[in-house]
Amino acid sequence: MSKIRVYELAKELEISSKKLITLLMEEFSVDVKNHMSVLEDEDVDLIKELLGTSEDGEKKNIVDEYEDELAEQVNNVAKKKKRKRDDEEEENISMGEGGSGVIEMGDTITVKELSEKLSKPVIDVIRTLMFTGVMAGVNQEIDFATVEKVCEKYECLLARKQEREKLDEVIEEEEEVVTENLKKRPPIITVMGHVDHGKTSLLDAIRKAKVTESEAGGITQHIGAYTVTLNGEKITFLDTPGHEAFTAMRARGAQITDIVILVVAADDGIMPQTKEAIDHCKAAKVPMIVAINKMDAAGANIDKVKQELTEFGLVSEDWGGDTLILPVSARTGENVESLLEMLLLTAEMQELVSDATRKAKGTVIESKLDKGRGAVASLLVQSGTLKVGDSILVGSTYGRIRAMFDDRGNKIEEAGPSVPVEVLGLSEVPVAGDRFNVVKDEKTARNLAETRKQKLKDASFQASTRVSLEDLYSQIKEGSVKELSVIVKADVQGSVQAITTSLEKLSTDDVKVRVIRGGVGAITETDITLATASNALVIGFNVRPDLNASVLAEKEHVDIKSYRIIYDAIEDVKSAMIGMLDPEYKEVINGKAEVRLVYKISNVGTIAGCYVIDGKILRNADCRIIRDGIVIVETKLASLKRFKDDVKEVAKGYECGLNVERFNDIKDGDIIESYSMEAIKRKEL
Template sequence: MTKVRIYELAKELGVSSKELIDVLFNEFGIKAKNHMSVIESEDADLIKELYEEKNDSEDEEVVNPKDGKKNIKNSKDGKKADKPQMVKNQTNAAKKNVDEEEIIIEMEDTITVKEFSDKLKKPYAEVIKELMLVGVMASVNQEIDINTAEKVAEKFNALIAQKEEGNNEEELDDIEQEDNDGLEKRPPIVTVMGHVDHGKTSLLDAIRKSKVTSTEAGGITQHIGAYTVQLNDEKITFLDTPGHEAFTSMRARGAQITDIVILVVAADDGIMPQTKEAISHCKAANVPIIVAINKMDKVSANPDRVKQELTEYELIPEDWGGNTICVPVSAHTKEGIDELLEMVVLTSEMLELKADPKRSGKGTVVEAKLDKGRGPVATLLVQNGTLRTGDSIIVGSTYGRIRAMFDDKGKKIKSAGPSIPVEILGLSEVPEAGDKFNVVKDEKTARIMAEKRREKDREQRLHSSHKVSLEDLYNQIQEGTVRELDIIVKADVQGSVEAVKQSFEKLSTDSVKVRVIHGGVGAINETDVILATASTAIIIGFNVRPDGKASELAEKENVDIKTYRVIYDAIEDIKKAMVGLLEPEYKEVVQGTAEVRQTYKVSNIGTVAGCYVLNGKITRNSKLRVIRDGIVIFESEIASLKRFKDDVKEAATGYECGIMVENFNDIKEGDLLEAYIIEEIKPQTL
């Protein structure tokens, strides 16, 4: 049922809002607070009928005050009766009152004094004077809120009508063109899925003829990447998603934004648990699947066994009478790569993938991170329209204006059409991986929309409290003091944050609920420790370390910080803590931190880091991790520790020393070298 505002109905009937409010109360018993109140459309129709009847009766007869006779306004013989002077004066007075009162000013949450004055049709000085009388000091270009605007509007017999929330959101949902005139063929978006270590990234390497695996910790892909490949005259966009079960959410996101999925199955291993999950995601998203049976160069390869297992999931190979394309490939020998790409192109032609490059750009965030030199950096996949440098965009609950845009090869570009992945600079904050982005008319609109979304998110964030650590979690559960385990997750990239959050929340049981109260990108800082103190949470760091102030504050406030390089270890520790099986055998003890002030390259030896010991001490037998911008980039041991030309056993706080890192020469000025040792401790009895 639709609703009508009082001021809109009053304007339609040609009466003042005050008069209409009185009529509503006297005739219908409806109480309306002010001109912004709403009434049902059925009541509005009854009021219109009432005024029509009233007008009809006035048209039929009017008493002349001079002789008391009735004058017919519209007589049957067509002669116009004399208009009584009293009625004319009353009508003019009412019309004057309506004109004075019904100045309707539509505004959002805020409006500038200049714009407000223009809409009131009053001089700026007069409006500023009235603002001062209500206790607001504002210049011409400053903004005032809606409450202040209403107070001032009353002085000028004007009404404030706030724009409905969600109007901007509705504008984002553009109506697609009904005809196909503006639609053009676009490249297919292909996601590579499968079980861990079945050769997904190696297969992409073979296609792109470049190495990606070498840059990943342990050879496992832990972030989503997007790449564009040129095949003859056709372009294909690939999304490389991790295979471990912890990244289920990342694979699900890939299935939602992709057109075709290449499901990689090892010919010597067959269908595995994460392969099953990938199939489920593809089916839920109704995405066509091309199966790449990899590792055909191995002696133990058995493609028929893979095809047999595929039939159990309703994926019948084409050569067995079904419609699932299966291509035997080998990332190592490049066997079957060309045929696989031909199948991708053929499938995309059958899907008739089209988009409108002339409309404003929209799409999805593939990955996002915080870069110390460039600020928030986001990898976007344009799904429709064209994204251009200088566009104002809203991305989830953040916004910005695109300052620079780069393609997947790092080349600076000015625009990107449908199905093209780009890296952009210019956002106000790091967005969430998987957020939708839209181009809007200007940065102000984007900011207002982002603030509204943030406000909604803020309202949903509530948490509660007990001091807890992994070591004593089980005891506190048994005592009944813990019912919820709050965790703060910090990681090097946004995709990892989401994956770790998803994994932890799945660990909830009847005894204890695991809740991730915050997730962010970058080093663990003081703000994280303060939040953990307030909510009694554990801080989990994935590929990041706490900075110096955060470590000191955590020790002072007794906040538990755990850091991990591999997600399996973090999940396993939380599991063991929840069931009371956490029995640590080794403990890491940080000895000290040194800052690299200068580097020296020595031929035939390597790079020597000239360091200043900031705190603690650096010992010759310490293990070492290299930290750059709060992120651990390498872990090793000390190859050499010297003061001047002499080898020394240790270097204390405030001293300078020369350090060589075992098997690592890419040391830069400003890096931090954190020395630590692993101490064996006795198992804890629960």
């Protein structure tokens, strides 16, 4: 049998190293210093015989017999300084012969705490950090990656401390599903499709309310949620914008929905955003009903649309497929009732149920900052019941619900599964698409939110301040890449995300677009200050700068652009990017001169007597010397003379004398070609 260490034997015997050490010293008179001590073979055999398993397979209970006595002995020894250090190391698994254990830490640790864990002077740890490229004080926190490098220097291992209470366990803590409590819930329907194919108009026909007229440009700019009642049964609708900038918002809608209505214009057919909507539906694995809208239009062709749908695997039932395709008209109301009946039938087949007695959880549909009411969030309850007074955790935001309103603005006290509500009482504006959970109290929500926020802050800090050699090299290489910094402010969070995504997609090899800040609310002095420091452009979407921001922007010459239509903003930024691009250069031949005679002048060099045979020769212009059709050298004209006078140019048919820079081997018959590079402004990326 090979030699074994104390901690290895303790693990095998399923007891703590501390108890085993005490037993070895007190009961077996085996001299061991700590859990890293090596035991002899005969000692191991004896201990295993006494502390192992009996012949009948039951574990021997000798350790328990000495439990009280051992506890008292360990407590006495723990008072001593040396034993205290051993206590800290007892559960660490060392990998080195020198006794260096495993250092445990969370996401960050102070330099002082690290020195104590390493049992090294603080000054030594700071010196080691300096050698790794990190300047840190005694009380400064350093991250896991930095500590890992320090531990490598001291030949010890590093382990991340496991959180005693996992975040997910806290927020998902709820009672088990009780079958008796499962009740039928309303289906959540998402309306998707290309811009201007009639999604919102179709919803208008369903819920008898006008939304399109209030939207800039007739385009839905935000996600809305509405509840309608048909034959005593409720249906919740999500209206996702159709413009390509809101791809992320459409994806979010597909992920939280039960059924998708794909709207396709009968006179337009499948368009780019229609394809994206189909992809989102397939990725989310949700049933899809195709509504071919605008059947009253002059160019309506239902068969053409059905044919195009087959290319994406959507085959109509009357063509032998399994996709429900229904011709409708939002303007005349044709087949709208049939569409709703199809929705209820599809929902019935899915057997949508939920337990309304559980703690509520769901998704943020939209969020905004209201001047009078503060942070306002539109939530879709997906399970459980949300009540006024509940404490909720929403991403890195928390709060206690002070008031709750339904989709018609009526104040309500609670909302069950599949019900969209607008809530007040959050500490900050949450991010659209974030999950929300009800927790036991506001203190828990605040602590969890702060933990999440700190993690995001640490990640952002590390990403912006920590540089490795590889990163440094890549940044040097990217020195030729120009960067357009943008600050985006909008009226709702969904618009911020959509604009940010669209702008960053404009990045090319020549110009990189970087949104350095995106937020909800008016443009403030803080935004202008950041724009000044970063040389950034400020874009406002459905928001305006306040008075102080306007004054500061004028003083600092910060450019503020306000928009109501998203693609106007994208086009303007694209134009700004084109203006930043290095211009393309076109070579323009000014003229050619033939060398007729060469003079050698001391202290001057070679002077070529030339005759201009084409165009004109310009002084200080670029030139190339051509011999037998081959370019010998490219250089610049150093001087140009007519007789004894310096001249700026010599035209065709005249003689001149010239001297070129850094080249004296000019010969009779050489052609000197004068040229210049003309900048051409780029008109496209």
